[in-house]
Amino acid sequence: MNSLYKRNCLRLLDFQTYEVKHIINVARILKSAKKNKREIKYLKNKKIVLIFEKESTRTRCAFEVAAFDQGANVTYLGPGSTHLGYKESIRDTARVLSRMYNGIQYRGHSHHAIETLAQYSEVPVWNGLTERFHPTQILADLLTIQETLPLRKCLSDIKFAYVGDVRNNIGYTLLEAAALFGFDLRLVSPSQFWPKLTFFLKCREQAQKNNGNIICTENIEDGVKNVDFIYSDVWISMGEPETKWKTHINLLKKYQVNSKMLNLTKNSNTKVLHCLPAFHDKDTIMGKKIIKNNNLKFGIEITNQVFESNSKIIFEQSENRLHTIKALMITSLTQNFFL
Missing domain, CATH: 3.40.50.1370 (Aspartate/ornithine carbamoyltransferase)
Structure with missing residues (x-):
């Protein structure tokens, strides 16, 4: 059956x-x-x-x-x-x-x-x-990761950093994925954007039973060290009032996925994931406005250079x-x- x-x-x-x-x-x-x-x-x-x-x-x-x-x-x-x-x-x-x-x-x-x-x-x-x-997004992400892993490596073996606003639906579903598969998940973000404690503890407990672990950290270097994957998502959602944009961006600015962050991984094979849409350039009305008003360079949550160098896996996620x-x-x- x-x-x-x-x-x-x-x-x-x-x-x-x-x-x-x-x-x-x-x-x-x-x-x-x-x-x-x-x-x-x-x-x-x-x-x-x-x-x-x-x-x-x-x-x-x-x-x-x-x-x-x-x-x-x-x-x-x-x-x-x-x-x-x-x-x-x-x-x-x-x-x-x-x-x-x-x-x-x-x-x-x-x-x-x-x-x-x-x-x-x-x-x-x-x-x-x-x-x-x-869940339908993270199922696609898990398939993408599995397709990318070396032959003898499985989902439970990966080290994974999610960078940015962890309180959104991607962050919460990644917590559940780590709980199920027992992989090493680092939620890298200002403490204001950490998940609710009860939910975090529940997922961490299940992840540990499956030989994995989940941490929250504000320290970017600790969070991304030796990771196989860095995952980013937009900092601003459609429909969110503009009065909140500046506060969010000021808190998250240093968590932009860029070449400096990739160097901190100490892993030349680290791959970057993004669920799309991505504000990596000035080619959207919303992206152009946010970059201009917040003195950002080369993108918002991810730089154009990092996005384009990882575009193959990002659009594989989408497919x-x-x-x-x-x-x-x-x-x-x-x-x-x-x-």
């Missing part, structure tokens, strides 16, 4: 380590099949609804292309196109949609909203992003959203799916 059948994916800790490994392995096989034009359609005539309270490029495209590749039909409900939470409760919306669709993707603000959606839905619910967790989301949908919608 497929243990993932009809399962929700609201956060990584919804799963056991072996189940996450299975999703990643399925994604790897599906990726190879697509590239070699040997893909089997496991989701023919399935119907998927995508609820987007927050807009996205990668998440929407990955879910839509994954569904189309697999023969499924998709309905996209963008911001303002439903009565969700305004004229109709989340509970009632779940009960309506789960009678029409085989799976529901939700990308929005409140994690409580997706928990309610899942509670009242009769079909699997997948988290495309909430303010708390972003891998497609393959891991496809694996997630297939394993949760196909009762007798085995590879």
Whole structure:
């Protein structure tokens, strides 16, 4: 029996380590099949609804292309196109949609909203992003890391630094990944941006049981020493009031991922990850404004030079959203799916 059948994916800790490994392995096989034009359609005539309270490029495209590749039909409900939470409760919306669709993707603000959606839905619910967790992104990151590791090295062996604002959905989901796989995770950031203590301690305890460790540190040199990967994300989110921008940036300025930081790793093979979009140049309205108003050089959270020198792995991360989301949908919608 497929243990993932009809399962929700609201956060990584919804799963056991072996189940996450299975999703990643399925994604790897599906990726190879697509590239070699040997893909089997496991989701023919399935119907998927995508609820987007927050807009996205990668998440929407990955879910839509994954569904189309697999023969499924998709309905996209963008911001303002439903009565969700305004004229109709989340509970009632779940009960309506789960009678029409085989799976529901939700990308929005409140994690409580997706928990309610899942509670009242009769079909699997997948988290495309909430303010708390972003499991579909980290699944893609784990696949990317696995593809990059030397032959005899596995996920539990890596040393990993996440640099910047740790309190966001990427930081919190990386904590859960470290808890499951037991790798060495360093959260490198000003203490104002450290995760909630109870959640941090819970994840660290589980990571240590799996022979790993998690630390928070303000010291960049200690945090990035000998790491295999440095991960960065934007410091400013869309919709965040501009009054907060300057305070955030002043606190985070010295945590920019640049050549100086890479030199501090003492590891010439350190690779840089970024979930995108990235403010690495002045080619966006928002990026140009932030760089100009805050006297930043060569980028914001990451310099253009470091971004471009790691662009191959960064855009592999982006593509891998497609393959891991496809694996997630297939394993949760196909009762007798085995590879």
